[in-house]
Amino acid sequence: MSNALRRAILAAILILGAPCASGAAEKITDAAVTRLEQWITAVTDHTPGQVDAAVGMVRTWTFAQRTELNPAMQMFLDALTRPQAPIPQPKTGKPARPDERVRSFAAATLQSAGLTTFLERAAVLHGDAAMAAPFPSAASTAGARPDNRAPRPGSKPDPPLLYRARALIDTDGEIRDEMPRDWNWPFARSLLEPQMFKRAEATWPMPFVAQWYHATAAFMLRNGLYSDARMHLQNAATVLADDPFVLFDRACLAEIHGLPIVQNVLTERDMVTLRRREARREEYGGEMANVLGVPLLEMTNAEAERLFRRTLSVAPSFAEAQVRLARLLLVRGRSGEALEEARAALKANPERTVRFYADLMASRASRMLGQFEAAAGYVGEAVGLFPNAQSALVAASHLSMTRSDLEAALASLGRLSILDEDAPFDRDPWWSYRWGAGRDVDALLTTLWASVQQRR
Numbered sequence: 001m002s003n004a005l006r007r008a009i010l011a012a013i014l015i016l017g018a019p020c021a022s023g024a025a026e027k028i029t030d031a032a033v034t035r036l037e038q039w040i041t042a043v044t045d046h047t048p049g050q051v052d053a054a055v056g057m058v059r060t061w062t063f064a065q066r067t068e069l070n071p072a073m074q075m076f077l078d079a080l081t082r083p084q085a086p087i088p089q090p091k092t093g094k095p096a097r098p099d100e101r102v103r104s105f106a107a108a109t110l111q112s113a114g115l116t117t118f119l120e121r122a123a124v125l126h127g128d129a130a131m132a133a134p135f136p137s138a139a140s141t142a143g144a145r146p147d148n149r150a151p152r153p154g155s156k157p158d159p160p161l162l163y164r165a166r167a168l169i170d171t172d173g174e175i176r177d178e179m180p181r182d183w184n185w186p187f188a189r190s191l192l193e194p195q196m197f198k199r200a201e202a203t204w205p206m207p208f209v210a211q212w213y214h215a216t217a218a219f220m221l222r223n224g225l226y227s228d229a230r231m232h233l234q235n236a237a238t239v240l241a242d243d244p245f246v247l248f249d250r251a252c253l254a255e256i257h258g259l260p261i262v263q264n265v266l267t268e269r270d271m272v273t274l275r276r277r278e279a280r281r282e283e284y285g286g287e288m289a290n291v292l293g294v295p296l297l298e299m300t301n302a303e304a305e306r307l308f309r310r311t312l313s314v315a316p317s318f319a320e321a322q323v324r325l326a327r328l329l330l331v332r333g334r335s336g337e338a339l340e341e342a343r344a345a346l347k348a349n350p351e352r353t354v355r356f357y358a359d360l361m362a363s364r365a366s367r368m369l370g371q372f373e374a375a376a377g378y379v380g381e382a383v384g385l386f387p388n389a390q391s392a393l394v395a396a397s398h399l400s401m402t403r404s405d406l407e408a409a410l411a412s413l414g415r416l417s418i419l420d421e422d423a424p425f426d427r428d429p430w431w432s433y434r435w436g437a438g439r440d441v442d443a444l445l446t447t448l449w450a451s452v453q454q455r456r
Contacts, residue, residue: 028098032072035065039073040105043122044113048449051132058129058184063164066183070161072102077191079106080115081200115202117455119191120212124452126188127216133182160190185228189235206240211451214245214437215444221252222438226262227293229253244315245437251307252436255324257300258331259434265294301328319350319358326361330368339365353429353439356385356392360430363395372403390416391430 042054061069079102096104109118158164163183190196192212197204213236220229233250240246256262266274274296295303308325311318322345329338342362346355363378379399382392393412400409426432432439 026071028072032069033098035069036072046125048452055129075102079103123188123191126184130182130184160187210243215448217249218437218441221436222441247311254300254304319345319348320354323357335365335368389428
């Protein structure tokens with residue numbers, strides 16, 4: 001082949017575009033349309049909160065199946081959110097083409113369920129599918145590890161249905177393994193994005209979206225899925241920036257990242273690297289990637305404090321935000337401010353567990369200020385709320401030693417020695433402090449599921 005012919009062929013390819021595998025992948029197949037139809041039925045038939053056949057079906061989808069389904073799914077969601085576009089009718093005597101069937105599914109869905117109800121139910125289905133996944137043997141406290149595939153320059157991000165990434169698993173600060181991240185979460189989030197409703201000129205159901213994010217984030221915090229929670233709440237922050245519960249959940253996650261159970265993941269070398277990166281970020285600007293996704297203690301505590309304060313600027317009577325802010329202020333040695341926040345929380349007459357936390361924080365702050373009588377009163381209230389709570393009895397014993405009351409100190413410790421080692425976890429609320437809203441996950445999810453079921 002002559003050089004002139006080679007150049008002519010190359011020019012034709014550049015002008016007309018070379019055939020490629022991606023073009024074939026975008027073709028809507030009959031199998032994809034059948035799977036789409038099954039998914040639509042699953043969304044409609046799923047009983048919220050149940051691990052039923054609908055959940056089982058979407059959990060079995062392989063990446064290859066989702067890849068084949070994706071063009072049909074994108075066309076369906078596009079047609080669903082652009083109802084003004086005409087739906088072509090198949091010619092008489094000819095079977096409907098795959099694309100015609102997809103558009104007819106969208107028209108039927110709008111007529112039977114409506115846009116908002118269908119997308120809410122779809123998000124609940126995929127959230128339930130993600131929550132039905134088996135838990136790792138250890139908490140996923142380390143951050144997400146992105147998929148190892150290098151994106152092509154200028155390429156678009158993968159659609160949510162084709163999400164792939166991995167998360168690191170650790171136990172008591174030691175990295176044990178890594179596991180695939182669940183694609184159901186990003187796909188569910190994509191269904192509730194404001195632009196989905198804006199495109200259809202429909203009202204974005206903000207109250208439901210806020211309720212869904214708060215309940216599902218509570219599930220993640222309750223089960224130690226901090227890596228999932230971080231991405232989940234980052235997305236929530238973009239669409240619900242001033243929602244008090246989203247702000248509170250974000251603050252709790254930042255506080256959790258500062259607790260020893262998470263900070264122990266970082267080695268000294270990691271911390272040196274993080275401090276160097278943080279210095280470069282401050283000097284040159286821009287975000288710097290964190291080692292394992294776990295931030296420095298001082299950075300994450302500062303972020304938690306900022307977010308708790310922002311929560312209180314939106315919801316001034318949010319008692320648990322005041323209590324947790326008090327704990328962070330104590331960590332930073334600002335005892336007077338901590339005592340003010342703890343007292344404000346107590347004045348709000350919060351529920352029993354939050355009151356217990358507030359009494360402990362008020363007692364710690366009073367002790368650090370040398371107000372021992374007040375400290376004894378607060379810790380006594382905590383013991384009264386949960387008489388067998390290890391944290392309260394130890395705090396009472398410590399305070400007695402500070403006051404040189406050996407007999408009282410031993411009496412508090414003596415009560416610990418007779419407690420059942422296999423006591424229920426809720427005996428001491430401090431054991432579940434890191435759960436945040438996860439303490440109420442059952443009630444939050446039940447309310448969410450009931451709200452969707454009512455609109456069926």
